[in-house]
Amino acid sequence: MSVLARNNVHVSGKGPPMVFVHGFGCDQAMWRLLAPHFAETHTCILLDLVGSGQSDLSAYDPGKYATLDGYAADLCEVLAEVTDAPAICVGHSVSAMIGMLANIRSPDQFLAQVMVGPSPCYINDGDYVGGFERSDIESLLETLESNYLGWASNMAPAIMGAPEQPELAVELTNSFCRTDPEIAKQFARVTFLSDHRAELPELQAPTLVLQCSEDLIAPRAVGEYLRRTLPNCTLHVIENVGHCPHLSAPSASVAAIEQFLRSL
Numbered sequence: 001m002s003v004l005a006r007n008n009v010h011v012s013g014k015g016p017p018m019v020f021v022h023g024f025g026c027d028q029a030m031w032r033l034l035a036p037h038f039a040e041t042h043t044c045i046l047l048d049l050v051g052s053g054q055s056d057l058s059a060y061d062p063g064k065y066a067t068l069d070g071y072a073a074d075l076c077e078v079l080a081e082v083t084d085a086p087a088i089c090v091g092h093s094v095s096a097m098i099g100m101l102a103n104i105r106s107p108d109q110f111l112a113q114v115m116v117g118p119s120p121c122y123i124n125d126g127d128y129v130g131g132f133e134r135s136d137i138e139s140l141l142e143t144l145e146s147n148y149l150g151w152a153s154n155m156a157p158a159i160m161g162a163p164e165q166p167e168l169a170v171e172l173t174n175s176f177c178r179t180d181p182e183i184a185k186q187f188a189r190v191t192f193l194s195d196h197r198a199e200l201p202e203l204q205a206p207t208l209v210l211q212c213s214e215d216l217i218a219p220r221a222v223g224e225y226l227r228r229t230l231p232n233c234t235l236h237v238i239e240n241v242g243h244c245p246h247l248s249a250p251s252a253s254v255a256a257i258e259q260f261l262r263s264l
Helices: 068-082 094-105 134-146 148-160 166-178 181-192 197-202 220-229 250-263
Strands: 010-012 017-021 043-046 087-092 110-116 207-214 233-241
Touching: 017 068, 017 094, 043 068, 068 094, 087 094, 094 110, 094 197, 110 250, 134 148, 134 181, 148 166, 148 181, 197 220, 207 220, 207 250, 220 233, 233 250
Parallel strands: 017 043, 017 087, 087 110, 110 207, 207 233
Antiparallel strands: 010 043
């Protein structure tokens, strides 16, 4: 099985490479409002994480993907197949950490990181505010285990936010419900129980943290923590409700990313 088939890789445009990595329960279609814009000036690389979208489900290995490192290794392999030039990695939510881990693993493959709604740890810990108590996360995972489709229907609208665009909540719900439930359950556990705060100081690449002013999953305190902790970080807050500004506020997202790219 080829790496490109495994991750359902699609490449468009020309110029310096940009790779777009979707979040939990999503696929590369979630970048449809951003990637075409950047394809005018960049080689845009779209992929599906193994277990998501149109990736090769036979490649899913519960052992390999028991941590985010398995996905980070895949990202490095995809880039090695497509380009020799260092890429700008645009990662949404959990994939912001996947991009970071890939960058630390193979710094020559990356020029910069754009983190959309990132969180290095979702659980409050002492002075650190991740947004959830451990009991909240355990309850969420228990609900997901017992009734994945019901969980998806309830959680997707809350995650999407954007109350004035209800069609986006429907789209995210449908995306969640298309994901294999067993794979989704493991990926959710890996996502919400992960803690990558210790690795943050290792990321030397210029990094844009793109955050919404109101985000249930990654509150403002997380963005401020990343700004303080990442060695080369710019924080940009978009006035928007929800966790998916690339869908609900695409113009503001494009403008912030363009400004960041000009600074490189």
